Amino acid sequence: MEKKESWKICKRCxxxxDPSSNTSSSCRFHPSFFVCRRHDDQKRYYELGPNDPPYAAKFYDCCGAEDPEASGCTTNFHVSYDDD
Known part of the structure; x- marks a missing residue:
């Protein structure tokens, strides 16, 4: 195992x-943003806060998860801030 000095920070998650053990399932992330707006799918219901307008919904645009701390819906390789 490499020394921790060579480890990197993933800009997704x-x-x-450790770059030497980076695989296509190492990183779990949401490829889209957590948004606050009306969802295109009118069949889904969202829990609104007391100060939210009646049309607002908060969710990840990629998967619809309503919890901002929800585990990512996509896996891929980690991407370092050093990578271009």
């Missing part, structure tokens, strides 16, 4: 990782 913010985890520290």
């Amino acid at each position: 913010k985890e520290t990782y």
Whole structure:
């Protein structure tokens, strides 16, 4: 195992990782933003806060998860801030 000095921080999930053990399932993240707006699917219901307008919904645009701390819906390789 490499020394921790060579480890990197993933810009997707913010985890520290060892580049030598980076695989296509190492990083779990949401490829889209957490948004607050009406969802295109009118069949879904969202829990609104007391100060939210009646049309507002808060969710990840990629998967519809309503919890901002929800585990990512996509896996891929970690991407370092050093990578271009």
